[in-house]
Amino acid sequence: MIRRTIRFLDQRSGSAPLLKKALRYVFPDHWSFLLGEVALYAFVVLVATGVYLTFFFEPSTAKTVYHGSYAPLRGMEMSRAYASVVHLSFDVKAGLLIRQTHHWAADVFVAAIVLHLIRVFFTGAYRKPRELTYLIGVAMLFAVLLEGYLGYSLIDDLLSGMGLAIGYGVALSIPFVGANLALLIWGHPFPGDPAFWSRMYIGHVLILPLLIGGLLSAHLALVSSRHHTQFKPKRIDGERKVTGIPTFPGQLPRSLGLMIAVAGVLVLLGGLVQINPIWLWGPYHVYDGTNGAQPDWYLGWLIGALRLVPHFDVVVWNRTLVPNPFWGGILFPLVVMATLMAWPWLERRATGDRRAHNVLDRPRDAPVRTGVGAGFLTWVAMIFMAGSADRVLVFLGISYVSQLWFYRVAVWIAPIAVGVVAWRLCLGLKGMEEVQAEQEAAVRSARLE
Amino acid sequence: MRTRAKLKFALLAALGFLRGAGRRRKREPIVEAEGGDPRAELVVALLLLAAAACALMFVVVYALDWPKLTQWLGLCLGACLLLIAAALIYAGESFVPTEQLEEDYPPLEHPEEQLEIAQIGSESVRGFSRRRLLLGAAGAAGAALGAALVVPAASLGPFLDTESFYYSPWRRDRRLVDEDGKPYRAAEIEYETFYTAFPEGAYREELAAPLVVVRINPAELDLPPGRQNWAPEGILAYSKICTHAGCAIALYRKPRFPQAEPGPALVCPCHYSTFNPADGGTVIFGPAGRDLPQLPLLVDSAGELRAGGDFSGPVGPSFWGVRTRRPTA
Numbered sequence: 155m156i157r158r159t160i161r162f163l164d165q166r167s168g169s170a171p172l173l174k175k176a177l178r179y180v181f182p183d184h185w186s187f188l189l190g191e192v193a194l195y196a197f198v199v200l201v202a203t204g205v206y207l208t209f210f211f212e213p214s215t216a217k218t219v220y221h222g223s224y225a226p227l228r229g230m231e232m233s234r235a236y237a238s239v240v241h242l243s244f245d246v247k248a249g250l251l252i253r254q255t256h257h258w259a260a261d262v263f264v265a266a267i268v269l270h271l272i273r274v275f276f277t278g279a280y281r282k283p284r285e286l287t288y289l290i291g292v293a294m295l296f297a298v299l300l301e302g303y304l305g306y307s308l309i310d311d312l313l314s315g316m317g318l319a320i321g322y323g324v325a326l327s328i329p330f331v332g333a334n335l336a337l338l339i340w341g342h343p344f345p346g347d348p349a350f351w352s353r354m355y356i357g358h359v360l361i362l363p364l365l366i367g368g369l370l371s372a373h374l375a376l377v378s379s380r381h382h383t384q385f386k387p388k389r390i391d392g393e394r395k396v397t398g399i400p401t402f403p404g405q406l407p408r409s410l411g412l413m414i415a416v417a418g419v420l421v422l423l424g425g426l427v428q429i430n431p432i433w434l435w436g437p438y439h440v441y442d443g444t445n446g447a448q449p450d451w452y453l454g455w456l457i458g459a460l461r462l463v464p465h466f467d468v469v470v471w472n473r474t475l476v477p478n479p480f481w482g483g484i485l486f487p488l489v490v491m492a493t494l495m496a497w498p499w500l501e502r503r504a505t506g507d508r509r510a511h512n513v514l515d516r517p518r519d520a521p522v523r524t525g526v527g528a529g530f531l532t533w534v535a536m537i538f539m540a541g542s543a544d545r546v547l548v549f550l551g552i553s554y555v556s557q558l559w560f561y562r563v564a565v566w567i568a569p570i571a572v573g574v575v576a577w578r579l580c581l582g583l584k585g586m587e588e589v590q591a592e593q594e595a596a597v598r599s600a601r602l603e
Numbered sequence: 604m605r606t607r608a609k610l611k612f613a614l615l616a617a618l619g620f621l622r623g624a625g626r627r628r629k630r631e632p633i634v635e636a637e638g639g640d641p642r643a644e645l646v647v648a649l650l651l652l653a654a655a656a657c658a659l660m661f662v663v664v665y666a667l668d669w670p671k672l673t674q675w676l677g678l679c680l681g682a683c684l685l686l687i688a689a690a691l692i693y694a695g696e697s698f699v700p701t702e703q704l705e706e707d708y709p710p711l712e713h714p715e716e717q718l719e720i721a722q723i724g725s726e727s728v729r730g731f732s733r734r735r736l737l738l739g740a741a742g743a744a745g746a747a748l749g750a751a752l753v754v755p756a757a758s759l760g761p762f763l764d765t766e767s768f769y770y771s772p773w774r775r776d777r778r779l780v781d782e783d784g785k786p787y788r789a790a791e792i793e794y795e796t797f798y799t800a801f802p803e804g805a806y807r808e809e810l811a812a813p814l815v816v817v818r819i820n821p822a823e824l825d826l827p828p829g830r831q832n833w834a835p836e837g838i839l840a841y842s843k844i845c846t847h848a849g850c851a852i853a854l855y856r857k858p859r860f861p862q863a864e865p866g867p868a869l870v871c872p873c874h875y876s877t878f879n880p881a882d883g884g885t886v887i888f889g890p891a892g893r894d895l896p897q898l899p900l901l902v903d904s905a906g907e908l909r910a911g912g913d914f915s916g917p918v919g920p921s922f923w924g925v926r927t928r929r930p931t932a
């Protein structure tokens with residue numbers, strides 16, 4: 155039976171050699187290689203749950219009066235978009251489970267991508283011949299951030315409306331063309347034309363998922379065509395030969411197991427841990443706001459950046475050249491993205507290393523890279539933390555203004571300090587290893603004598 | 604018993620003969636399989652059966668519409684998935700063969716093919732005599748087509764017409780009403796709290812509509828020149844939309860601790876832009892780059908609040924021409 159199926163398929167597709175190669179593709183083993191896989195599986199969960207959500211969601215700003223089973227909102231006027239999500243949450247069996255699983259999956263998706271990026275950076279996995287794989291990965295991260303932002307903006311609850319208002323302010327802040335660009339996107343000054351909802355919706359459920367799926371396919375195709383990197387194997391030349399467990403049978407139960415485990419954890423979170431209870435926020439109106447408004451975690455670094463900038467617009471001859479949100483909302487993420495994307499070539503220029511690498515570095519093997527990376531990470535992390543100063547004010551009572559002044563200084567000093575410490579630590583670890591190796595060599599030669 | 608075993612053997616032999624198994628040549632093994640592990644296999648089977656039970660439970664919970672449905676559904680499906688995952692991973696660690704293979708990395712490059720590709724390219728165009736002209740014409744066609752295909756995107760918005768950014772529904776004598784449409788009376792505006800007001804009879808879901816109204820002791824006011832009579836009885840109205848990123852100002856900081864916080868301030872909860880209502884809405888902290896637009900107020904003969912004109916400047920976030928003129932109805 156199995157033989158016959160294989161024969162049928164081979165005769166009609168000619169894929170037996172390819173399939174055989176795929177089955178015996180070698181996966182090197184290390185726990186940190188699973189982070190990218192977790193991201194992939196979170197994406198699978200996102201697509202599956204997202205498709206289900208589209209069966210219920212109405213991307214419309216048309217007004218309706220709520221008559222569902224959630225009493226506090228009954229009789230209130232709201233958009234059909236918001237009403238349909240409240241309906242999905244209370245009156246569709248399993249609706250809330252799928253919605254919360256979708257939201258959790260998005261948060262885990264971005265977290266896994268970021269951790270994967272950190273792993274790739276500190277092990278030098280982006281070096282030749284894998285720069286393209288890396289560039290596509292970074293591009294994917296930013297596409298995913300936009301996708302997540304659109305996702306929670308669609309609901310039209312109070313928080314999503316506040317987020318959209320900020321997005322609008324940031325779009326307006328682009329020098330020269332911001333106002334025109336915002337008109338193109340929104341169709342009308344904020345809150346925009348009703349068609350804006352159709353635009354967001356198709357962006358969230360078709361355009362960006364296709365883009366992410368396409369980038370993802372290219373990412374995986376490049377990974378497999380160049381084969382995985384590996385940490386230095388013991389007996390063989392790791393630059394020429396890769397060692398590990400083949401796709402089938404060895405890797406299959408592990409990978410499949412990881413996928414189903416990721417899905418299981420996300421469903422458990424979706425069922426048991428509440429996330430974004432939109433019925434508590436209420437419908438959005440341009441004149442409503444709430445204290446303690448925080449976006450999903452992966453936008454925290456942008457909130458922090460927007461808050462840190464002191465109050466000024468760059469004005470020349472009464473023309474507002476650079477409105478304030480540009481610095482934190484546009485320039486900062488662009489600098490982060492450009493630095494990440496340029497890094498493989500910056501490093502190459504600095505070290506003069508143009509060889510291809512299949513063996514990964516440990517962080518200590520490249521002290522300067524580790525130092526710079528740790529500093530950069532600290533920079534972004536400090537700005538991220540500045541975004542939560544209002545919560546610290548509420549919970550710990552530390553003055554918001556003094557916290558901001560602390561961060562305004564610390565975001566520049568802490569990265570340098572952390573970077574230097576990381577660099578010295580790497581040098582120390584490497585030195586220790588060298589001393590140990592020398593001692594062992596001395597002991598061995600003493601024995602020989 | 605013995606006869607049954609013999610019979611079984613004979614049957615199998617006959618089957619094998621019929622299928623021609625005897626003719627097959629023995630192949631080299633590909634997978635380095637170790638011996639089985641009956642105990643581990645039993646554990647995996649039990650895990651899978653438990654997963655099946657959880658999935659069935661999910662169906663039952665769904666069908667019976669239990670109380671706490673979301674939690675029970677999540678628990679059943681999550682447990683089912685985690686049990687399957689545990690079975691797979693345990694199988695992978697115990698009895699599924701996990702040989703360590705070695706494989707050559709693919710060659711970094713294929714110099715011969717590289718040369719051939721370049722050769723194919725150059726030989727294909729060798730016979731063309733007007734290569735430059737063709738290239739230029741093709742470039743022109745491509746660029747023009749690209750432009751033509753991009754142009755319909757301009758229909759997405761008014762694009763060049765930024766007039767709508769200066770629109771405001773406020774005009775002289777328009778009454779200030781609350782969320783229920785009831786006009787505000789000057790006498791009901793109290794100190795140390797704030798009110799949200801809308802233009803009577805106008806659409807509310809646009810940035811220029813909502814106001815925040817506060818009352819400050821006239822002796823403490825320090826309004827810019829030209830705004831001396833904008834705040835009758837110390838009642839001030841400002842746009843409710845923050846000039847930083849367009850959120851609604853939702854906090855009024857009252858000076859409960861005079862030493863630390865020198866005066867009342869309007870605060871936007873998004874990025875904590877802080878405006879001083881006593882001196883015309885100047886920014887005292889946070890990222891906003893422009894003062895909060897102020898609306899002149901009047902108190903009519905009935906004691907009700909009315910607009911005394913339009914805002915001191917356009918409302919909402921800054922853009923290229925935001926400082927060039929005042930808004931108009």
